[in-house]
Amino acid sequence: MNTILAKDHFMQTYVSVDCVVFGFDNTQLNVLLVERNTQLPRLRDLKLPGSLIYQHENADEAAHRVLNELTGIKKITLKQFKSFTSPERTRNPDDIGWLEFAYSNRIDRLITISYLSLCKINRRLNNVSKYQSVEWCPVNELPTMPFDHNQIVEESLEEIRRWVEFDPAIVFELLPSKFTESELRKLYEAIYRKELDVRNFHKRISGIKYIVPLEERQTKVAHRAARLFKFDKILYNKRMTTIE
Amino acid sequence: MNTILAKDHFMQTYVSVDCVVFGFDNTQLNVLLVERNTQLPRLRDLKLPGSLIYQHENADEAAHRVLNELTGIKKITLKQFKSFTSPERTRNPDDIGWLEFAYSNRIDRLITISYLSLCKINRRLNNVSKYQSVEWCPVNELPTMPFDHNQIVEESLEEIRRWVEFDPAIVFELLPSKFTESELRKLYEAIYRKELDVRNFHKRISGIKYIVPLEERQTKVAHRAARLFKFDKILYNKRMTTIE
DNA sequence: TCAAAAGTGTTCGATATACACCCATGC
DNA sequence: GCATGGGTGTATATCGAACACTTTTGA
Numbered sequence: 001m002n003t004i005l006a007k008d009h010f011m012q013t014y015v016s017v018d019c020v021v022f023g024f025d026n027t028q029l030n031v032l033l034v035e036r037n038t039q040l041p042r043l044r045d046l047k048l049p050g051s052l053i054y055q056h057e058n059a060d061e062a063a064h065r066v067l068n069e070l071t072g073i074k075k076i077t078l079k080q081f082k083s084f085t086s087p088e089r090t091r092n093p094d095d096i097g098w099l100e101f102a103y104s105n106r107i108d109r110l111i112t113i114s115y116l117s118l119c120k121i122n123r124r125l126n127n128v129s130k131y132q133s134v135e136w137c138p139v140n141e142l143p144t145m146p147f148d149h150n151q152i153v154e155e156s157l158e159e160i161r162r163w164v165e166f167d168p169a170i171v172f173e174l175l176p177s178k179f180t181e182s183e184l185r186k187l188y189e190a191i192y193r194k195e196l197d198v199r200n201f202h203k204r205i206s207g208i209k210y211i212v213p214l215e216e217r218q219t220k221v222a223h224r225a226a227r228l229f230k231f232d233k234i235l236y237n238k239r240m241t242t243i244e
Numbered sequence: 245m246n247t248i249l250a251k252d253h254f255m256q257t258y259v260s261v262d263c264v265v266f267g268f269d270n271t272q273l274n275v276l277l278v279e280r281n282t283q284l285p286r287l288r289d290l291k292l293p294g295s296l297i298y299q300h301e302n303a304d305e306a307a308h309r310v311l312n313e314l315t316g317i318k319k320i321t322l323k324q325f326k327s328f329t330s331p332e333r334t335r336n337p338d339d340i341g342w343l344e345f346a347y348s349n350r351i352d353r354l355i356t357i358s359y360l361s362l363c364k365i366n367r368r369l370n371n372v373s374k375y376q377s378v379e380w381c382p383v384n385e386l387p388t389m390p391f392d393h394n395q396i397v398e399e400s401l402e403e404i405r406r407w408v409e410f411d412p413a414i415v416f417e418l419l420p421s422k423f424t425e426s427e428l429r430k431l432y433e434a435i436y437r438k439e440l441d442v443r444n445f446h447k448r449i450s451g452i453k454y455i456v457p458l459e460e461r462q463t464k465v466a467h468r469a470a471r472l473f474k475f476d477k478i479l480y481n482k483r484m485t486t487i488e
Numbered sequence: 489t490c491a492a493a494a495g496t497g498t499t500c501g502a503t504a505t506a507c508a509c510c511c512a513t514g515c
Numbered sequence: 516g517c518a519t520g521g522g523t524g525t526a527t528a529t530c531g532a533a534c535a536c537t538t539t540t541g542a
Contacts (some may be wrong), residue, residue, distance in 0.1 A: 013257050015355060017328070055353070059329040083327050083357050085259070085303040109299070111259060113327050153505035162406070182520080199523070200505065223519040261498080443496070444532065467492045468539035 012105070014111045015067060017063045018050035018149065019078075020156040021070075022173040023121030023136055026183060029190050030121060030136040031153055032070065033145075036098060037132055046137070047150045050112065052103065063115040069128050077173050081159045082193035084148050085111040095146045102130075114152045116159055160191060163195045169210075172231040180218060180226040181205055212237035256349070260356045261307045262294035262393065263322075264400040265314075267365030267380050268418040270427060271278040273404045273434050274365060274380040275397055276309040276314065277389075280342060290381070292354065296347065309486075313372050315363060321417050323362045325403045328392050329355040339390045346374075358396045362405055364416035376396055404435060424462060424470040425449055454479035 021032035033046040049070055053062040059080060066077045090096060090110045099107045125134050139141070143152060164171055171187055172179075185201045203212055210232045218225040265276035266402060276292040293314055295307040311320045334340060334354045343351045369378050380389070386397060408415055415431055416423075429445045449455055454476045462469040 013259060015259065053329065056331060056333060059327060059355075080327065083303060083324065085297065085301060085357065087300060111303075114331070166331060174519085181519090197505075197507085198521090199507080202523075204504090220514095222514045224514095224520060224521045323499090441532070441534085442494090443534080446496075448531090464541095465493085466541050468494050468541095470494060 012107055013109045013111070014052050014107050015059070016050050016052045016110060016114055017059050017066060018112045018147075018152060019063055019066055019115045019117055020048060020153055021067065021117045021119050022139075022156075022160065022174065023119050023240075024187050024190060025121050025136070025138075026186060027190070029139045029157075030140050032119065033135055033137050033142075033159045034070075034128070034131040035133045035135075036102070037130060037148075045146075046135075046141060046143050047145050048114075048152060049131075049134075053113075059113045059115075063113075063117075064103065067117055070126055070134060071123060072126050073123075076117055076119070077170060078115055079159075080164060081114055081116050082152075082155060083113050084152060085110060086148070087157075089148045092146065097238070098146070110147075112147070112152075114156065116156050116163065118170060120174065120176060122176075131235070164191060169231065169233070169236050175231075178214065178216065178228040178230055181229060182226060185210075205229075212238060256351055257353045257355070258296050258351050259303070260294050260296045260354060261303050261310060261359055262292045262356045262396060263307055263310055263359045263361055264292060264397055265311065265361045265363050265474050266383075266400075266404065266418065268431050268434060269365050269380070269382075270430060271434070273383045273401075275383050275386065276363065276369075277379055277381050277386075278372070278375040279347070279377045279379075280390075281374060289381075289390075290387050290391050291391070292358075292396060293375075293378075297357075300487075303359075305355045307357075307361075311361055314369055314378060315367060316370055316440075317367075320361055320363070321414060322359055323403075323407060325358055325360050326359050326396075326399060327355060328396060330392070333392045336390065342390070354391075356391070356396075358400065360407065362414060364418065364420060366420075394440050408435060412479050413475065413477070419475075422458065422460065422472040422474055424472060426470060428455075428473070449473075454483060 019032075023030045023032065032049065034044050034049045038049055049066050051062055051066050053059055057065070060078070062094055063080070064076065066073075067078065068074060087109060089112075090099070090107070099110065121136060128134065139153065139157065142150060144150065145153075148151075171184070171191070175183060182198075183200060184205065185196055185198070188201070200203055207235055212230050212232050212235070214228045214230060216228045220230065263276075267274045267276065276293065278293045280289050280291055285364075293310050295306055295310050297303055301309070304322070307322055307324070308318075308320065311322065312318060331353060333356075334343070334351070343349075343354065365380060372378065383401065385398065386394060389395065415428070415435070419427060420432055425446060426442075428449065429440055429442070432445070433440055456474050456476045456479070458472045458474060460472045462472065
């Protein structure tokens with residue numbers, strides 16, 4: 001074992017975080033992508049937002065930093081979900097070139113820890129100088145991205161369902177603070193990629209105490225205005241501890 | 245950002261895997277621990293089996309290598325479950341000393357990717373020269389271990405339940421190839437830390453096609469001999485694809 | 489004959505599924 | 516007045532939870 005270490009005494013192993021941030025546009029899930037600055041001329045060059053982990057940080061802190069830069073939100077909801085470690089993931093010469101350009105450093109090996117996060121899609125995003133642009137992209141129309149970022153998104157879609165089952169409150173991170181029942185249903189349909197029966201969904205929702213109906217209704221719609229609901233975090237947290 | 249990298253141009257970041265291997269002794273879950281070789285005199289020095297990731301490997305391969313060394317099994321069942329990345333995890337001087345002794349290298353920062361695995365507890369384990377001993381330890385009586393290994397085991401206990409729900413077949417990795425219904429029930433009780441009703445459990449199990457009753461029975465027991473069952477992998481895999 | 493564990497059914501409540509029509513509104 | 520989505524109830528099947536006594540065997 002020591003011989004293997006001795007050989008690569010000067011090998012630089014770096015660890016990054018990459019964030020899959022989902023947003024919901026009332027029809028489908030979207031992923032937040034950034035356009036990386038590069039010298040190389042090319043059509044588009046979109047990737048997941050991410051960063052190397054700094055010396056004083058742990059991975060959660062690095063992911064929070066990346067998302068705070070993009071959204072300005074300090075206490076964003078966020079979940080580590082998998083490490084991607086294949087030595088092959090940094091074999092594409094374009095990607096190696098970009099890494100050295102972006103970090104002014106030789107990077108022999110880069111593994112990444114991926115994070116899942118959720119964001120209201122109409123939130124104003126920051127202009128982050130190191131990116132040419134920041135944009136939402138429908139999850140079914142993603143471009144080919146560098147490294148293994150397409151695979152990371154693929155696996156994050158399975159993770160989001162496990163997350164919702166474990167903590168149903170996180171879906172409200174994707175909706176405006178007042179929302180209709182059909183917005184909520186369409187969000188579930190997008191997450192589970194499955195149509196849900198309107199009446200059964202209504203029955204289920206009306207049994208949930210922490211989804212509170214308001215007197216307010218939609219305005220400016222060309223049909224009967226739907227009732228608005230809000231998510232009550234306090235009732236949600238009580239849910240576990242009380243027997244009813 | 246470049247300044248931060250420039251400063252630590254020569255910082256050695258290493259990435260390891262650590263494996264939480266569970267075994268079941270008919271009463272409780274046990275974790276496989278190794279005693280590390282150390283110059284320092286001390287009473288006991290148990291930790292999770294693990295290794296740095298080698299240059300040509302990905303993390304899954306490193307975890308397979310570690311477990312193959314210990315058990316001799318090539319195709320062991322295994323699941324990545326979380327990365328532990330705090331800069332604080334390698335702040336204990338004893339741990340730093342051991343790392344430098346074991347790897348003959350300066351290691352400034354070590355993050356680890358933890359794996360969950362399952363093993364029949366009466367399997368003969370290999371003598372691995374780099375460890376003084378390899379032993380099973382009941383999960384409720386773990387010693388204080390180096391780094392954040394106690395926390396890793398803690399979190400692996402939550403993960404194992406999610407794993408069983410996603411893939412119920414994995415519980416049979418913890419049982420002998422022929423087992424009684426009460427052994428299976430006690431295993432579920434250990435995993436969920438909850439007593440299960442014998443009759444309801446029986447009803448559930450007898451409805452599962454891939455748990456096959458045999459004609460064989462227990463021998464040498466001081467009470468009525470229980471029927472043996474086996475797990476049928478072929479029927480298990482069919483389960484998903486056929487409608488019933 | 490005693491101790492220890494095996495083996496076995498019924499009832500009840502909760503939950504998921506399937507399914508169709510009228511209502512309110514803006515254009 | 517029509518197009519668009521809002522709003523609602525019933526019947527059935529399935530699943531999980533509670534619950535107690537008899538049987539077999541070896542010591």
